Amino acid sequence: MPEFERETRSAEETIAFGAELAAHLRPPALVLLYGELGAGKTTLAKGIISGLGAARLEDITSPTFTLVHAFGNHGLVYHVDLYRISGRHDLDSIGLDDLLAEPAVILVEWAEKLALRTDWPVIEIRLESSGADDRRRIRVRDEAGALHGLAQPARGT
Numbered sequence: 769m770p771e772f773e774r775e776t777r778s779a780e781e782t783i784a785f786g787a788e789l790a791a792h793l794r795p796p797a798l799v800l801l802y803g804e805l806g807a808g809k810t811t812l813a814k815g816i817i818s819g820l821g822a823a824r825l826e827d828i829t830s831p832t833f834t835l836v837h838a839f840g841n842h843g844l845v846y847h848v849d850l851y852r853i854s855g856r857h858d859l860d861s862i863g864l865d866d867l868l869a870e871p872a873v874i875l876v877e878w879a880e881k882l883a884l885r886t887d888w889p890v891i892e893i894r895l896e897s898s899g900a901d902d903r904r905r906i907r908v909r910d911e912a913g914a915l916h917g918l919a920q921p922a923r924g925t
């Protein structure tokens with residue numbers, strides 16, 4: 769299904785949703801995460817990375833200052849945060865082109881800062897906070913069918 773959405777009501781639910789996505793995710797895949805500060809990008813990334821079996825939940829932190837965290841047990845998983853990057857750059861100019869050298873799952877926070885040219889399947893995920901509470905609207909766009917075999921309930925029902 770190319771596009772679907774989910775609402776979560778807590779960080780735990782967002783982590784669980786990430787694990788659900790991870791179960792259908794195989795390298796190579798580029799997961800682009802969009803959303804304001806505090807929207808839940810890192811939280812969802814934690815669910816995906818731990819769901820992939822690449823790291824334990826408590827060992828996954830935001831790569832805000834390091835730009836990229838690499839996890840390696842069951843295939844390569846990279847967690848990138850472009851928050852501190854100014855302007856639009858490609859992975860090449862940030863020094864991350866090596867990440868595309870072999871099939872991996874690459875998660876990118878602040879993906880709007882990426883000027884992307886790739887033949888990898890791309891999954892776009894947009895997170896929105898409704899305001900003061902813990903609800904998050906999470907929209908997933910999987911144009912390339914990278915979420916293998918993910919069956920979704922019909923929308924708007």
Ligand code: ADP
Pocket residue numbers: 776777778779780781782803804805806807808809810811812830877901902903904
């Ligand atoms: P981002 O990476 O987008 O800046 P984080 O994942 O670091 O966001 O932070 C999200 C914050 O919002 C965390 O403190 C988390 O506990 C809280 N939160 C509350 N409700 C949710 C939810 N439904 N989904 C994700 N995070 C939530």
Ligand code: MG
Pocket residue numbers: 809810811830849877
């Ligand atoms: Mg973050």
